[in-house]
Amino acid sequence: MEIIKKDLNRQTNITSKYDRILAEYNLDITDEEVKSAVKKIIVERVAENDTLEVKKFLLSCIELTSLRTIDTEESILAMTEKVNRFDSLYPGLPHVAAICAYPCFTKLIAESLEVDGVDITNVCGSFPSSQTFLEVKTIETALAIKDGATHIDIVLPVGKFLSGDYESVFDTISELKQICGEIPMKVILETGDLGGFRNIKTAALLSMYAGADYVKTSTGKEKISATPESVYVMCQAIKEYHVKTGVQIGLKPAGGINTVMDAIIYYSIFKEILGEKWLTTDWFRIGTSRLTNLLLSDIEGREIEYF
DSSP states (O other): OHHHHHHHHHHHHHHHHHHHHHTTSOOOOOHHHHHHHHHHHHHHHHHHHOSHHHHHHHHHHEEEEOOOTTOOHHHHHHHHHHHHHHHHHSTTSOOOSEEEEOGGGHHHHHHHOOOTTOEEEEEOSSTTTTOSOHHHHHHHHHHHHHHTOSEEEEEOOHHHHHTTOHHHHHHHHHHHHHHHTTSOEEEEOOGGGSOSHHHHHHHHHHHHHHTOSEEEOOOSOSSSOOOHHHHHHHHHHHHHHHHHHOOOOEEEOBSOOOSHHHHHHHHHHHHHHHOGGGOSTTTBOEEESTHHHHHHHHHHTSOOOOO
8 A cells, every 4th residue: 555655756856847848838729729820820921931942941941851661872962962963953043942851761861961960860769659668679779879869859748748657758758858869859749649738839849848959740651741830839938938937949841731722821920929039940840751842843843853
């Protein structure tokens, strides 16, 4: 009986710890409130952001991504070589922010990439499910960094989160951030699986307090990926966290970004809520494969299938 009491007390203290953190934030957000706010931004701001300058900025924020079961060394090398050649073919345009791939390709990319300022982003920690032992996640992350990764994307343990096990969620993120050290780490919330805006905001806040440098919407592997509403809620969480802590956190929409207008909408929400201070590639990234050619075609005024 005494052991049970001690365990209950320990669980109460743990719960209280996270409740105290979350109690400082407004989590009582309704669907109507979020949808109305997003609609207002789209109506009032998107048209003014539909410019050549913004499209060039969006191109510079792209993490050029290949996360396919059929990826090979040849296909990843070909993508890297396209990034290498881009400056000479399009000298007036910015290069992409990063190449994003599985960790097994990191060394190949690091040895082949010739462009300064392009990060190597790796998805780690049992992407996309996050369903494995913490020891496996830490080893995979450490090996990716050893091979040359300069950004790490991990997935929030969604099952643990939905079970209310915030301690495991927090500890997983914190442990992986310790492995990353100064390497920026993004936490993928998998917003389409979280079951509502309150959970999205809660997951974003827990991730930031645990050490996330960015919060990211999605893996792109689930039915629902990034949406304007989920990005709005995440931006609000970033803003409120910055007000309380002074710590600046980045954002990465990813998954289901199919058009240039999708990207402009996300940019407009990001800019409206967070302001000019966040409008650099240090704080805004876009995870995509198809958008790169679409932006390039729009900027150049002709259809281009370069990447």
